[in-house]
Amino acid sequence: MKKVLFLLSLSLVFVISCGDDPVSEQENSDTSAEETDSADSADDTDPADSGEPAEPTGDTEPTEPSETPDTDKDPEEMSPEEPAAEKFCQYACTTASDCVQTSANAITDEDNYKCEDHKCVYLGCLSDAECDEVYGAVTAATGKVYRCNENGAYGYPECTPECTTASECAAGETTDNAVDLDNYKCEDSRCVYAGCNSDAECQYGGLDYMRCVPEQYGDRILKICAQGCTTPADCANAVYPEELYLCEEGQCKMKSCESDEWCSEHVNPKFSCL
Template sequence: MKKHLAMIILPALFWAGCDSTAWQADTGATLAGSDASGEGRAASDSLRGVDTTSPDPLADGRSADNSNGGDASTSDLAALDAASTDAAVADGMDHDGSDSSSSCPNGVCPPVANVCVLACATPADCVYAGTAPGGIYDEDSWVCNSGRCAHLGCLSDAECSAQPGLDYASMKCVMVSGGYKSCLAACSAPGDCPHPSRVDSPLYGADNYECKAGVCSYIGCHSDAECQEGISGTALAWVCSSALYGFPICSTPCTTPSDCTYLAGNPIFDADNYACDLGICRHLGCQSDAECAEAYSATGLSYLCAESFMTR
C-alpha cells in the first residue's frame, strides 16, 4: 500500500504566505500541483484522488469537491486534516514572495489548525511508494520531528519541474512563509495562472489571480454566486466572505459549530473540530492522536496529530 501524506502540500491553505498560520482553505484543491493522480498530496486528496491542481478558496478547510457529504469512508476523508494544513505546492497563494510573518491578508492571520501527519522514526518513513525522484516529496524533502513527518518545502526550481502533476509551463520555488518554500506557477500576466484543469471554473479564472513579482497570486472569490457555482456536490451553503481573514474566500456561514460538520462519523470533522467565528466556520483540525488514528485506520498506516504539516 502506498503511503499517503496526511498533509496538504499546498498552497494550503493556500495561505502559506502567512508565517503564523495554516490557513483553512480547501486543501483538497489547494495543491497547486501535487500529482494529479492523488500521489503526494495531503490525505484529504490522496485518499480520494481528486484533482487538486489549484487552491480552493475555502475558509473552513472543507474540500469543495467532496460530493459524498456524510460518507466517512477512507476514500472520502475529504479535507480531513489536510483541510487545515500548509501546503508545499501552490499556484495562487496570497503572498509577496518575501519571507514575512506579516504577509497574511490585511495582516490578519488565523490560528494554526492541527493536522494529521504520518508517524516516523526517520525521514525515509515520510516518503510514499512511487515518489518521483528529484521531486518535492523525496527523502530530502522531509524531517522527522518528535516522531511526526514535517515537510521542508521545495528545495529548488528543478524540484518543482521534476514533480509530476505540476502542469504549468514554468514553476518557481519561492519563499512563502518563514523559511518555507513552495512551488508557484510563473507568470507574466493573470492569464497565465489558471490551471489547465480548472480553466472553466468560476473560482479559478484569470480574474481570480494577480501576477505578482513573476508568480501567480490568488486574490479570492468575487461573489456568493461565484462560490455557489464553483462548489458543487455539497448540501452546504457557501458565501464569499472576508469576515475571518480580511480576504475573500468561499466560506460556510454558521451560528454554532454544529452547522459546520459535514462528514458524519468522521472524528476529524465533528463539531468539536470547528469554531464558529464571526458567523463563519473555521476548521480547528485534529484534537488528538486518537482522532487521527481512527480517521485513517483503513489505510493501515500510523497517523498522529501535529501542529503543522510544514517545517517553519
C-alpha cells in the first residue's frame, strides 16, 4: 500500500513539473500584445510629429533654400563712407560783412554774400537795379541793357545784356577769340556765356601761356581761359604764390591746404584752411 501511495505521489510531481505555468503564459500574452500595439502605433504616427523629416511625395516641389544676408561683412564695406572733401585757403568769415572787399560795388557788397561754415559764398546779383547801377555807363555807351540773369554761366545770378540773338552778346563779329560769336548763346532773352572752344581762342593776341580748361561752377561745368603751366611757378601771381599750386597736365591746379597757419603764412593772414 505504501508503495502504491509513493508511486502516485511521484506521478503527480512529474505532471506538475511538466505542465504549463499559467502566470508565465499571461505575462507572455501581455508582452506580445504590447509589442503588437507598439507596432500599430508606429505605423499610424505622423512623421512631422516624430521629429523626423518627411520624405517628399511625387507632388511636392523641392523648396529652394532662402538666402540670408552676409552678416560677416565689415559695416564699412557694406556702406562705405564718402571721402572727405579737400580744403583750400579761403577768406574766413563769421558774418557776410567779412567777405566784402575794399573795392565793393552794388553787386559785390554785403548783401551779395553769405557766410556758410566760415566760408564766403557769393550769391550774385539780386536785382536789375543793381545791374543798372554797375553797368549804367556801359548801357549809355553801347545801348546794351544789363539785367540780373538767374541763369548765369557761373552758377549764380549775374548781370548780362538783354538779347534776341547770340550775336548781340558777342564782343565782336569774329570767331577767333573766346568772347565772340561762337562763345555765347541767347536764352530767355538774356546773354549766357557758353565758354571757350579751344586753346587757340584763349591764345588769341599772343597769349601763348593760356589754355581752354574745364572748371566746375556749382552744378555745371564751363570751359574758361586759364593760365597754362610747365611748373607751379608759372601759376603764381601777386596774390597767390607758387606754394599754393600744382601743375598737372599743363594746367594750374589749386593745392589743398595743410592748416590755417599754412594759409596765413603762404597766402594771406586773413585766410584759413576751409
